[in-house]
Amino acid sequence: MSDNYIQWIIRGQIQQKWIENCGAGCWYPISTFFLMPRHQDYTVDRTSVKLDAKLLTVLNMNNANSTYRKISITQRDEGPPVWWIGRTGPGVIIIDDIFRSKRSEDPYISEFTMAVYKMDFPLDSLKKVFVPNVNERNTLSCVKEVYKTRERIRYPSSAEQTWEPSSSEFHALLGIGIGKLIAAFVLCAWGQGKKRIARIVTFHVGADVHKLYMRFDLEDM
Template sequence: MADNYPLWEKIGRRLQKWIENYRASGCPYPISTFTLTPNHRDYIVDRTSVRLDANLLTTLNLSNGNSTYRQVSITLRDEGPPVWWIGRSGPGVIFIDDVFRSKRSDDPYISEFTKAAYKIDFPLDSLRNVFVPNVDEVNTLFAEQTWEPSSSEFNGLLGTGIGKIVTTFVLCAWGQGRKRIARIITFHIDADIHKLYMRFDLEYM
């Protein structure tokens, strides 16, 4: 068990409280008004139609295999503290593949880029699943399993860096007390045990 697990759990409990209770005070994550367009003034937004691998669709339990997905890349148009968002989006699903935001940056947060990236092509309220591939920070702590909100492990996952991105995304997208993270699933694909995936299932309350 990592030394920082108790801290992750504490952070996760606080984030879960803000998500599930619209009356919970002190939430520092308001609904974001940040949006992106293909010809944004400050960011280069590249979007390419892609097809997901059939084995990946089966493993991820995605039923919309015939749908067209988007490979989305967002980078700064001009020089500045680095920030980027790279992922894929499709009907009801978004993949957060590679993200970074410098601590010196004044740009929107990764959670806000996630919201904006999905809204370029799909209505926000249609989103049901958030996937994060190749997770390193929790790979030694969590095996393949479904984690329910009542478990301490669920809160621990919410409190990790990846978990915080997803929880703050929910808050900046819908606000408090509207949509919650119903469960978290950690799993591997095929026999590669070194690549951990996380799936966050979203539901309206």
């Protein structure tokens, strides 16, 4: 077990305590940021789309007849870059491509994620957050180490792996990269002690070993 992995576990434990409202010093206040189709600071592109049936199967979703929104947010000025690209639907956010420069003074990606969903759906209806094609380096490193903790599981694996909140693997995934983003999103959207991340699911699609999918299931506390 690497030193980095131990640090990820510790960070994840702290994040989980903040979410459960049993840890002091939470860094993430509830956000008041909101988006409108015509925003003075950002270009907001919204298009109604239908999700591909194969994607719905991969994501274990059965609401094929629902209309989804493909949403792209980019800044209007020439400051440090920030963008949010993804899709939303009833009960789900799919995060496709995100970036925020460390020099940026714009809202955090977690706040954009909250504001994007609230444009079309009530926040409390959200059940799942998907991140397809995860390519954040530290997250990938963490997932590879997590897989080593399970006997007879190699990375990558087409078999769906579920990580429960009581496990050190869950804490590691929550303490780095994409996991930190989703934890921050929960805290800035609902505050402490309201919603929890009930499980984290990781998987690859068939023989496409280059695309890691992550799913975060949300439940009321």
